[in-house]
Amino acid sequence: MKNLLQDRDAWSMENCSIARAFELIGTRSAILVLREAFLGARRFDDFARRAGIGEPAVAARLRELTADGLLERVPYREAGQRTRYEYRLTGKGRALLPIITALRDWGDAWAAGPEGPPVQSVHRGCGAPVHARLVCDHGHDVGPGELEAHAGPGLIEAHRR
Amino acid sequence: MKNLLQDRDAWSMENCSIARAFELIGTRSAILVLREAFLGARRFDDFARRAGIGEPAVAARLRELTADGLLERVPYREAGQRTRYEYRLTGKGRALLPIITALRDWGDAWAAGPEGPPVQSVHRGCGAPVHARLVCDHGHDVGPGELEAHAGPGLIEAHRR
Secondary structure, eight states: OOOOOGGGGGGGGGTTTTHHHHHHHSSSSHHHHHHHHHOOOBBBBHHHHHHHHHHHHHHEEEEEEEHSSEEEEEEEEOSSSSSSEEEEEHHHHHEEEEEEEHHHHHHHHHTTTTOOEEEEETTTTTOOOOOEEEETTTTOOOOOGGGEEEEEETTBBBBOO | OOGGGGGGGBOOOTTOOHHHHHHHSSSSHHHHHHHHOOOOOOHHHHHHHHOOOOHHHHHHHHHHHHHHEEEEEEOOOTTTTTOOOEEEEOHHHHHTTHHHHHHHHHHHHTOOOOOOEEEEEEEEETOBBBBEEETTTTBOOOOGGGGEEEEOOOOOBBOOO
């Protein structure tokens, strides 16, 4: 298979998956709302208290993330109150965990204060720290210099200029 | 060790590594410039041609990413021309690859068109596709429901309201 990196101008980035993913989750407030969802927040008040971005931004992000299928709205009702809604991660939303974890790993390594990272994510049961790592389908750890880019089924050839 | 998820209001997010990482790389144009750096771009013209975000945005992002230590400026000179600079990923910049890969994985799975992902990232040598996966330091694959959050050295306790 041809390594696309050898002729980068031969293919187009118009359907780039990185850009598409970033379009859906690439605002600071969306990331903070998603972080709180992974930390267990479900109700508006919990998101608002913990995300630190103001209630209007929380409301807007919850609405957008629900419309994009990353969260789902589930009704609940406490005694004597009207029906309200809580927000739960869908499968599409839960699949963002490697992105959130990779951001945390990098922030821990390169942007934490002198006291060190605030939180460690660990594997329940075995207790070992969890990280987002590059692994190939044969199970090898992969370093940054060991990657090639090959054509996928959706590759669009570029119009040469 | 205590699972912090059981009392989320007991600790503060003010030094959150996810937010800090996102502050440095969390604009669409920064992600696209970094993508091109990982794909091999070094010179301004290459970034500008491939990132698709306009020359002023490319120039601004290259300047910021260099100031933040993710890229380094290296002089080069072609025969008969003045000295110019190219941009190379530093160690701090190369360490972003799991984030970029996790974004690509998610976009491939959840945001690609019906024709499928445009590009496949493969392990040089073994040829197997590469993904960003959650792995614990004991080598176990970790699913979204198998995580606990434990206090790190920089944990800041929250002021209760």
